Amino acid sequence: MKKLSSRFVLAASITLISLISSGCGGGKFLKTQDLQSNETINGFYTLILYQDGSYEGLKTIAFLQVEGEGYSLVPFAPDYEYTVMRHISAQEALQKAFAWIKYNPLYKNYEISRILSPTGKTIGYAVRPLYDPQAYGVGDVMTVSYLLGDKGVVQIHIDLLQRVINDLMAE
Numbered sequence: 001m002k003k004l005s006s007r008f009v010l011a012a013s014i015t016l017i018s019l020i021s022s023g024c025g026g027g028k029f030l031k032t033q034d035l036q037s038n039e040t041i042n043g044f045y046t047l048i049l050y051q052d053g054s055y056e057g058l059k060t061i062a063f064l065q066v067e068g069e070g071y072s073l074v075p076f077a078p079d080y081e082y083t084v085m086r087h088i089s090a091q092e093a094l095q096k097a098f099a100w101i102k103y104n105p106l107y108k109n110y111e112i113s114r115i116l117s118p119t120g121k122t123i124g125y126a127v128r129p130l131y132d133p134q135a136y137g138v139g140d141v142m143t144v145s146y147l148l149g150d151k152g153v154v155q156i157h158i159d160l161l162q163r164v165i166n167d168l169m170a171e
Contacts, residue, residue, distance in 0.1 A: 028118060030146040030154060032126065035112040041090045041125060043067070049100045050075050050082040050158060055168050057104060058141050059158055062097035062127040063115075064090070071123040071152040073115070094127070101129040108132050108139065115146055115154070123154070136164050 035041075045064040052059035065073040067087065075082045088096070101110060107129050115124040130139040141164045147155045160168075 027147040027149045027155070030118070030123075030148055031116045032113040032144075032146070033116060035114055035125065041094065041112075043090055044087050045090060045093045045124075046073075047085040047088050047093045047096055048073055048075065048082055049085075049096070050077065050156075051100075052077065052081050052158070055160055055165065058131070058136075058160055058164065058168075060101055060104070060129060061142065061144065061158060062100050063156065064093050064097065064125040064127070066123050069117075069121070069123050071117065071148075071154055073124050073146075073154050073156055075156045075158060077158070097127040101127060104129065104131065106132045106135045111140065118148065136167060138164070 041064070044067050046067055048063040048065065050059070050061050050063070051057055063073050063075075065071065085093075085096070098110065101107065109130040111128050111130055113126050113128075114122045115126060117123045126144060128140065128142060128144070131141055133139045138161065141160055143157075143159050143161060145157045147157065149155055
């Protein structure tokens with residue numbers, strides 16, 4: 001019986017590793033790269049403003065999707081948690097993104113990262129808030145992942161760090 005149980009655990013482990021390495025059923029996780037301070041963002045974008053009202057609204061972030069590249073950034077969330085604005089200049093999109101992420105009184109700064117296609121081409125940007133690290137133990141309280149699916153749809157998963165959730169639940 002113990003031998004059968006060990007085989008079952010081994011088979012389940014191999015299946016789980018296969019699913020994770022294949023991107024959970026055929027998708028591929030995309031990489032990001034911090035934007036360098038001397039780089040500029042130009043062109044036109046679809047702006048996605050996301051906010052989940054739970055956990056003091058800490059899950060607030062903005063995305064700039066490059067237009068005309070064949071990719072669609074879509075938060076894995078109900079439609080009412082995000083707003084989409086199309087064909088906005090880079091300057092206007094960044095202004096709106098910065099205004100969106102600054103509402104929290106514990107906001108301190110921001111970080112911009114590129115969202116990269118499988119070939120390394122920039123398909124969008126994430127503009128995320130950084131909060132007072134004394135309040136939450138860290139300045140960057142979110143984990144954000146990008147899963148490329150069929151027809152260029154990039155599903156965005158946004159979560160709070162578990163330690164931040166635990167701190168908020170303890171209050």
